[in-house]
Amino acid sequence: STSYPFFGEHQSGIVTPAQDRLHFAAFDMSGSATRDDLIELLKDWTVAAAAMTAGKDIGDFGAVSGPYDAPPEDTGEALGLPASGLTITFGFGPTLFQTTEGADRFGLAARRPAELVNLPHFPGDRLNPATSDGDLCIQACADDPQVAVHAIRNLSRIAFGRASLRWSQLGFGRTSSTSTSQTTPRNLFGFKDGTANIKAEEPTAVNDQVWVQSGDGAGWLAGGSYLVARRIRMGIEPWDRTILSEQEAVIGRNKGEGAPLSGGTEFTEPDFALSGRENIPLIAENAHVRLAHPTQNAGIRMLRRGYNFVDGNDELGRLNAGLFFISFQRSPHQFTEVQLNLARHDALNEYITHVGSALFAVPPGATRGSYVGATLF
């Protein structure tokens, strides 16, 4: 079974080949928590994350070797399961740096990167505050859902009294590839997703577009990134009543192979200038891939790492389903620029609604013997 190191220059779970399953959680620090509590929590989380990503249970005695008269240190549901490619990625939300009623919550106000502020309101947003934002986030990805859930469960348990779960999201199928070694998966509209994504094998693009550089502003964040999460509800039923040619026109690629409508195969670059009959462009002006493409956005790219979700159904018998969009970028501005373009013009908007949103600064990787986020303090 695959295992990825927890310690390193960058946190795992970003350029790591996207695993099949996700459990994402956002936390709020408790009202009484101090700066020392926050630091202790990050230290405790680091020790536990290092153990779990290595396929071990947490604590000195784990799930079943501890004293009979105490609750086990590890909750136990991953006993006997391998690491399953587990990665655990931590992030800091804007509110962690906030000053409330004149008090600097954790003495971090002066350390807030200028760009770490809530994303702007986009046209069409219908955000639920209860499933948005948060002081801290943890992204757990694994190839086994039980392993991802075990990680979030144990990290939440460790946080008890210091931080509590604000919202969380399960994802059951990756909607991107982040390595050329992976095949392109499909999203719930049935289209290949991740074709033009930034891949780990493109070091220049990863450096220019994903990792915060030392001259970018907040020095403590160098080697880190910004994580944007958007819970996007997809109108499965209207989409399924839409004719194939319209579905393809909305995306700008064909459904079978994922090739651009301007021709070629999956990895052929789209040609937005190419027109067919009556000078109508082969890739429509409002097609998703045109509006999201770097040539329409001043060269901007991002590393997408989202997941499909189905959370049962609503009271009208419609699937409560969609894409839990996650992207990593060197600056939140990259997401904002592209999303503004999409929110205004994308043909896809008839079928999707953004219902949750969050932005986190993802610190660089932890060094062995230290803890995640240490550069901040």
Ligand code: HEM
């Ligand atoms: C490309 C679907 C939301 C950014 C694509 C592709 C599909 C797709 C099928 C083409 C294959 C590929 O290159 O990956 C969707 C669906 C969405 C959604 C179903 C919502 C439910 C978003 C959002 C953003 C975004 C919110 C960012 C603001 C991109 C980018 C590309 C892309 C940057 C690559 C464009 C290129 O370079 O050719 N998307 N997408 N997408 N999407 Fe989305």
